[in-house]
Amino acid sequence: MLSNRFALLLVTALAPAVWGTTYLVTTELLPPGRPLLAAAIRALPAGLLLVAVTRRLPSGVWWWRSLVLGTLNIGAFFALLFVAAYRLPGGVAATVGSVQPLIAAGLSAALLGTRLSARTAIAGVAGVAGVSLLVLRAGARLDGLGVAAAAGGAVVMATGVVLSKRWTSPAPLLATTGWQLVAGGLLLLPAALFVEGPPPAHLTSGNLTGYAYLAIIGAAVSYALWFRGIRALPATDVTFLGLLSPLVATVLGWLVLGQDLTPMQALGGVVVLASLVMAQTGRKPTPPAARPRPHDPVLTTTTTTSTR
Incomplete structure (x- = not known):
């Protein structure tokens, strides 16, 4: 059971590790000044691809749930991240965003009935301190709107994660992922056109490679x-794993x-x-009665999408 959980953590950690490459790809391959278009x-396109592959559309309450989750996890999060990135030094934005695990822990206690332990709180504070040491620079300027946007991004992402846990869809995982990406993309597209104008008339092979990487990977x-x-x-x-993004971005900047x-x-x-290890250890095992049964959608989608 512990080995399965460790494997799940490692696989899930690949997501924020990949997101940590976004800064490098954006600065080296994409047209400058188009973060909303990139988002x-x-x-x-990624969402439309997954919907086409799975050939599943939402039904019933999942129409509005997909819209809410896609807005929180993708659309609003990317938009707030854009505002924070433009109004704050990257170190400040990343440091404010690192409070996300603490927010998620509080929301989990309120909405999911999860106990907020002292170990989790200490790990969350340590995570904020670690990110501060990693990316914050002396003399970094503060902007009220930028700080509010960075904090708002942490809140919406944490809320999206907790609600995604609370609302488990019976549909295949790839389908629900596609629904959220489409919802978030449809929110971002008009914002990109309004703020940044039409897409560049000419795109290089490097630009296309960068966009393809962001969409697919x-x-x-x-x-x-x-x-x-x-x-x-x-x-x-899961939210603690998000601390890997600034770590990967810093290492790639160095290498x-x-x-x-x-x-x-x-x-x-x-x-x-250390904060990641502290957050993931010392947890009591789930009682056998609460574990998913072989026919549960959670277990089924977990095992059938491992090739992704």
Whole structure:
């Protein structure tokens, strides 16, 4: 049981690790100044592809639930991230966003009946401290609207994760992932056109490669793994894995872009990893009666989508 849980954690961790590559791909391959367009292209084509592959549309309450979850997990989150990124230094935005596990822990206690342990709270605070050491720079300026947007992004993403845990769809995992990506993409597309104008008239092969990577790997694959983890693991455990994104982004900046890696940043990376380990260990095993049965949708979708 422990080995299965560890494997699920590792597979789910691939999603935020992939998201940590977004900064590198965006700066090196995509047209400058088009983050909302990148977000829309990342979400909408990937969602349409998954819907076409699974040939499943929402039914009943899942029409509005998909819209709510797609807005929280993708549409509103990306839009708020865009505002925060433009009004704040990246380190400040990442540090504010790192409070997401603590918010998810509180929402899990309120909506899912999960006990908020001292261990989780300490791990959450340690995660914020680690990300601060990793990415925050001295003299970073603060902007009220930017901080509010970064905090709002953490809130909507944490809420989306908890509601995704509360609302488990009977449909295949890839189908529900596609529904959310389409909903988020449809929200982002008009915002991108209004804020950034029409797409560039000419796209290079590098631009197309970057957009393809974000849509296929950065959205279709990674979000399927992410939502799979949400179905099978406690919501708080999943949100802690999001701390891997700034860690991966920092390491890639050092390895690929030749950016400096200071001793304090290295210490921050160690603290982030320690907070992840603390959050994932010391949890009491789930009672046998509460574990999914072989015919449960959660277990079925988990085992049938492992090739993704």
